[in-house]
Amino acid sequence: MKLSDLLADHDHHVIQGDPAAADVRAGIAYDSRRMTPGSMYVAMRGTNADGHRFIPDAVARGAVAVLVDRPIDDNVPPHVCVVRVADTRAAAPVVASRYFGEPARELSVVAVTGTNGKTSVSYMIEEVLRTGLKVCAGVIGTDGYRVGHETIKVDRTTPTTPESVDLHHILRLMRDRGAGTVIMEASSMALTLHRVDCADIDVGVFTNLTPDHLDNHGSMEQYKAAKLRLFDRMCHRAVANADDLVSADIAALMPGTVTTFGIDNEADFRATDLVIEPAGTRFILHHDGRRRPAKVPVPGRFAVHNALATVATCHLLGHDVHAVLDALASLPPIPGRFETFQTPDGVSVIVDYAHSPDSLEKVLTTIGGFARRRIITVLGAGGDRDTTKRAPMGQIAGKHSDLVVVTNDNPRGEDPEAIADQIISGVARTDAEVERILDREAAIRRALTVAEPEDTVLIAGKGAEPYQIIGAMTVHFNDMETVRKLTADLSAS
16 A cells, blocks of 8 residues: 555655655564565654664665654665654554554454453453354454464564554454454553554443552553543443443543443443352343343352443344343353362362452452362562552452462562562461462462362462563463362372
């Protein structure tokens, strides 16, 4: 496509060359190492580096056009068209969407945002559509990109929501593979950095807002503002949690287009009469003046909130509520989200992604409702991330557990001992026993070794992540895989 067509109606200033003559025929890249001859380079500022520094490398690799948002010192060959925009991050989704043929317009796109529950809600919607309603659906989020059982192989540069150039490429691939609906997780940083712009979102889903990512946003007010971007002319309809005060802000932004769900407050989809059991949660769904028995095979109030969000979203997409409830009742386990395992000795092991104070409290409160004996929690915290949540998480773990084993999560570039100190300072405010074992496999082994029949072991923080980041190294590590391996080893010894 001609660069002039990609930038049509988007404010820009030509520094050199002719956009009408610049033929972008080999893709768009924001990483100079991914450039190919005939592609366009978008110079974006990242956390650790400014893409404008790599313009010479992009040109050397064959860029025919370069998009910038500040003056550049490098001499760019005259055959390369250089265009300046106000913000390359805001321009990137515009040109990417057009380059890939505006795939979002051919799809029903659902974007899920909130502190907790994004992956679970995305998974529930996908499974209900795919297995229960026989709809071909794609998913974009923390656990990867897939259509049905097929993985979409695109290089990942972000943990949750891909950069806008990658997003529109993925949407095109999913449409080409037959997807009619795509569910994606929209993180607060993705919304702030324009990654989901131009995605023509049909339904925006809000799960909840609790303290997290304050290292990125600075305050809860800024964090909330980032989440609310999704509902400020970015989506056509909204599904919002009536039990969270932010739902009122969403209603103000989108009057007449918000469907609510909740447990404690009146809502379009409301659950009452909850019965929480180890195998799941039964409840009564109230909708449109009718009462319907319902079940989700995950225990806890948080699971019901996720289920309600799923039902409301599927209903907005045009599906029958009864059919959705039937599919919901037979959902397979969600990997890394309250994923359970029973050892031969009768110890219940639960692996969960809980990595914020609110999510950890919800999981442990749920476990406390059915645990028969002791609760043992294995807990760490991510390095180079919000430090203010570590002591509160330690205190929550200690409040609801008999033993807390403090270990590594993804320490990244931080001192693991210092991270453990902060968590242990919170545990120390409780009566729980605490042990420090930084090797995560050894920590899980310790928890399984000391656990007795009818005890419950919670391994929190990483969920289904298949890796661990220690310093500059990324090594293979999966909590549930480790549990199964260690259980087999202990049974054989």
